[in-house]
Amino acid sequence: MQGAGPQGGHNPFGPVVQGAYVPYNVNTTAQFADEVVPAISQGPPPSTSFSANYQGAWGAPSPQGAYGPQHVALQFTDTTASQYVIGNIQRQEERQNLVGLQGRSDDHVATASVPGVPGVHFSQPPPQVPTSGGDAGGNAGPKEDYTKYPFYNVRRYREYFDVDTKDVLWRVGNSLIGVFRPNFMEVTMKNPDLYGPFWTATTLIFVTAVVGNFVDYIQWRKDSRAPPPSPSPVVGRLLLSSDSELANKQWFTDYTKLATSAAIFYGYIFVVGLILFFFVKWFKGELRLANVFCIYGYCLTIYVPVSIACVVPIDWVRWVLVMSATALSAGFLFMNFRATIYSAAPARAVLVLLLIVLAHIGLGLGLKLYFFQY
Amino acid sequence: MWPLRSGPSNANVQPTPPPGLFQDVPGIPSTSTTMPQSPPPTIPTSTQAQSTIPEEYTLDEPVWKTIWRDIVTIARNLRSVLIPVNWKFHGQAQALRNWDLWGPLVFMLILAIVLSIHESNASQVFAMVFAEVALGAIILTINVILLGGELVFFQAICLLGYCLFPLVVAAIICASVKIKWIRSLVTLGCLAWASVATIPFIGNAVPRGRKALAVYPVMLMYVSLAWLALVKS
Numbered sequence: 262m263q264g265a266g267p268q269g270g271h272n273p274f275g276p277v278v279q280g281a282y283v284p285y286n287v288n289t290t291a292q293f294a295d296e297v298v299p300a301i302s303q304g305p306p307p308s309t310s311f312s313a314n315y316q317g318a319w320g321a322p323s324p325q326g327a328y329g330p331q332h333v334a335l336q337f338t339d340t341t342a343s344q345y346v347i348g349n350i351q352r353q354e355e356r357q358n359l360v361g362l363q364g365r366s367d368d369h370v371a372t373a374s375v376p377g378v379p380g381v382h383f384s385q386p387p388p389q390v391p392t393s394g395g396d397a398g399g400n401a402g403p404k405e406d407y408t409k410y411p412f413y414n415v416r417r418y419r420e421y422f423d424v425d426t427k428d429v430l431w432r433v434g435n436s437l438i439g440v441f442r443p444n445f446m447e448v449t450m451k452n453p454d455l456y457g458p459f460w461t462a463t464t465l466i467f468v469t470a471v472v473g474n475f476v477d478y479i480q481w482r483k484d485s486r487a488p489p490p491s492p493s494p495v496v497g498r499l500l501l502s503s504d505s506e507l508a509n510k511q512w513f514t515d516y517t518k519l520a521t522s523a524a525i526f527y528g529y530i531f532v533v534g535l536i537l538f539f540f541v542k543w544f545k546g547e548l549r550l551a552n553v554f555c556i557y558g559y560c561l562t563i564y565v566p567v568s569i570a571c572v573v574p575i576d577w578v579r580w581v582l583v584m585s586a587t588a589l590s591a592g593f594l595f596m597n598f599r600a601t602i603y604s605a606a607p608a609r610a611v612l613v614l615l616l617i618v619l620a621h622i623g624l625g626l627g628l629k630l631y632f633f634q635y
Numbered sequence: 636m637w638p639l640r641s642g643p644s645n646a647n648v649q650p651t652p653p654p655g656l657f658q659d660v661p662g663i664p665s666t667s668t669t670m671p672q673s674p675p676p677t678i679p680t681s682t683q684a685q686s687t688i689p690e691e692y693t694l695d696e697p698v699w700k701t702i703w704r705d706i707v708t709i710a711r712n713l714r715s716v717l718i719p720v721n722w723k724f725h726g727q728a729q730a731l732r733n734w735d736l737w738g739p740l741v742f743m744l745i746l747a748i749v750l751s752i753h754e755s756n757a758s759q760v761f762a763m764v765f766a767e768v769a770l771g772a773i774i775l776t777i778n779v780i781l782l783g784g785e786l787v788f789f790q791a792i793c794l795l796g797y798c799l800f801p802l803v804v805a806a807i808i809c810a811s812v813k814i815k816w817i818r819s820l821v822t823l824g825c826l827a828w829a830s831v832a833t834i835p836f837i838g839n840a841v842p843r844g845r846k847a848l849a850v851y852p853v854m855l856m857y858v859s860l861a862w863l864a865l866v867k868s
Contacts, residue, residue: 415780422781425844456782460852467859474866 421455421551432457436559436593443596445556453551458558462526465561469522469568469632476572522632529624530557537598540613546605556597560590560621564628571633579633587625591618709738716797717832734789739796742803743768749806750863764863771856772796775837779849784840791840795853798833801825802857806864818865826861830854 410417424432432454435445534553541548567586571579594617602610693701712735743765751760776791805825809818833853838846 415777419781419783422778422783424848426847427844429848456778456848460855463852464855467855471859471862478866 421453423452424454424456428452429454429457432555432559433562436562437589440589440592440596443593443599445559445593446552446597446601449555450552453549453555455551455554455558457562458530458554461558461562461565462523462530465526465564465568466519466522468565470519472568472572473518473632476574479572479574525624525627525631526561530554530561533557533620537617541601541605544606546601548601548605556594560593563590568633580629583625583629583633587622591621591625594618594621705735705737708733708735709741712738712793713797713800716794717800717828719831734787734793736789736793736796739772739793739799742796742799746799746803746806746860749803749810750867752810754868764860767856767859768796768799775852775856778852779837779840782845782849783842784849786840791836794836795833798829798857799860801828801832802860802864805861806867809864809867822861822865826857829857833857 405419407417407420432445432449439445531554534557535550538548538550538553541553563586567582570582573579595614598617599610599614602613606613712733746768747761747764750764751757754760772792772795775795776786776788779786779791802825805822808821812818812821834850837849837853841849
C-alpha cells in the first residue's frame with residue numbers, strides 16, 4: 262500500500278483534543294464477531310495524537326496487547342489525505358494465469374480496490390494476505406474452501422461452477438475461433454468448469470429436437486400446399502393425408518431420437534473425455550478430469566448455431582456447415598491438447614491426437630447423418 | 636374417542652385421552668396441511684374438568700375446510716408470485732415464505748394433461764412433460780446452489796412451480812385455438828410473464844456476475860414448455 266500525504270494523515274480540524282474524539286478501533290482480521298468489537302471497553306486508545314506513535318504508514322505496531330500481537334488495529338481517521346488503497350482484486354484469470362502466481366505474493370497485500378476511501382490507515386502490515394490478486398477465485402476474496410462440506414452436500418461441488426458470465430462467454434467464444442491462437446487450456450487449467458459441458462449438451466439436445474420438428478413442419482406445409490403427383494387420385498389423397506398426420510406430430514413422438522441425442526451428446530463429452538483422461542493418466546500426465554470435460558464440453562458449442570442454420574433445405578449447404586464446424590472444433594481440440602499430450606507421451610502423441618481428431622470427425626458425421634438430415 | 640371441543644360438561648361424560656396422543660410430531664414437514672401461523676395443537680396435560688381443545692385443532696374439521704385452506708394458500712402464493720406488485724405494502728414481506736408444493740403439483744399436472752390430450756401417444760407426452768418439469772425444477776435449483784447462490788431448496792422449487800401458471804394458461808389457450816398467430820402471440824406473452832416472475836428471484840439469488848448463468852437454464856425450460864404448447868396439434 263502506498264500512503265500519500267503527511268504522516269498520520271492531515272486532520273483538517275486541527276490538532277486533536279485529548280479525549281474529545283475516540284477513534285473506533287476495528288479489528289479487521291478478526292475471525293469471530295466478538296473480536297471485532299472487544300467485549301470489554303478498552304478505555305482510551307493508546308494514543309490520540311497523530312505524530313506520537315506513527316512513524317510512517319508502517320510504523321510501530323500498536324502497543325499494549327489490546328488485541329494481541331497478531332491482530333491488526335485499524336484506525337479510521339477523518340483525514341482527507343489522498344490515501345487510497347492500491348490493489349486490484351477483480352478476477353483477472355485470463356491474464357494472470359498466463360503470467361503465473363509466483364511473483365505476486367508480495368505486491369498485492371492491499372486487497373481492496375476501493376479508490377478514494379478516506380482514512381483507511383494500516384498501522385501494521387497485515388500478517389498474511391493470501392494472493393488474492395492473482396487468484397482465480399471469486400470477486401470478494403480468497404477462494405472458499407469447498408472441501409469443508411461433506412461429499413453429499415451440493416455446495417462441495419461449487420468449485421466446478423466457479424465462473425462468471427463473462428468467463429463462460431469468453432470460453433464459448435474461444436471454442437469457436439480459438440483454433441488460431443489456442444490458449445483455452447492454459448486459461449482454464451486452474452479453473453475448469455462443468456457448467457459449460459452440461460448446459461451445452463442440454464441445449465444441443467433441445468435445439469436439435471426443436472429444429473428437427475420445425476423443419477419437418479416446414480416440409481409438411483410445403484407438401485400440403487403442392488401435393489406431389491400421384492399415380493391415381495385416390496391413392497394420392499390417402500398418401501397425403503397419412504403423410505400430413507405423420508408430419509404434424511410433435512417431435513417427441515420419436516422418443517428414441519430424444520434418448521439417442523441425449524446419449525450422443527452426454528456420452529461424447531463424458532465417456533470419450535473419461536477415456537482420454539485415463540489415457541493421459543496412464544502416461545503420468547497432469548491433466549484433471551474436469552479440464553478434459555471442460556474442453557470437450559465447450560468444443561460442442563459450435564453445433565448450436567450450426568443446427569439452427571441447418572434449417573435451410575439445401576443439402577450441400579448443410580454438409581458444408583456441419584463439416585466446417587467439425588473442422589473448427591476438431592482443430593480446437595487438437596491445438597489445446599497438443600501440449601499436454603506431447604509432454605505426457607511424446608512417442609505416441611501423434612497417434613493420440615489423431616484419434617482425438619478422428620473421434621470428433623466421427624461425431625460430426627454422425628450428427629449430420631442422424632440429426633441434420635431432415 | 637374423539638376429543639371434544641366444548642368445555643367442562645363433556646369432561647364428566649368421557650375421559651379425555653392421554654396427553655400427547657394427538658400432538659404433532661415435530662420435525663416432519665407436512666406439505667399437505669400447512670399451518671404456518673399456528674402452533675402445533677397440543678392437548679393440555681391437565682385432566683381436569685376444565686380442559687378445552689384449542690381452536691387450531693384440525694383433525695376433525697370438515698374435509699372441505701381442509702381443502703379450502705390449501706386452496707387459499709395456493710391462491711395467495713400465486714398472487715404474490717405472478718402479479719409483480721410490491722406486496723410488502725400489503726403485508727407480505729417475502730414472497731413464498733409459506734411455501735407449499737400443492738400449487739406446483741397441480742399446475743404441473745394440468746400442464747401435462749392439457750399437452751397430452753388428443754395426442755396419439757398421450758402417455759408418452761404426459762411422461763415427458765412431467766419428467767421435464769420435475770427434473771427441471773430440481774436441476775435448476777441445484778444449478779443456482781452450485782453457482783454460489785443460497786436459497787432454500789423447496790422454496791425455489793415452489794417458485795418455479797408457481798411460475799408455470801402462465802404456461803398452463805398458454806397451453807390451455809393453444810389447445811383450444813387453432814389460429815397460428817393467436818397461438819404465437821399468447822405463447823410469447825405468457826412466456827414473458829413467466830420470465831418476469833422468475834428472473835428477479837433467480838437472478839438475485841446468485842452472486843453478481845453470474846445472473847445470466849442462472850437465468851439461462853430457466854429460460855431454456857420455459858421455452859421448451861412454450862414450444863410444446865405452441866406445436867400442439
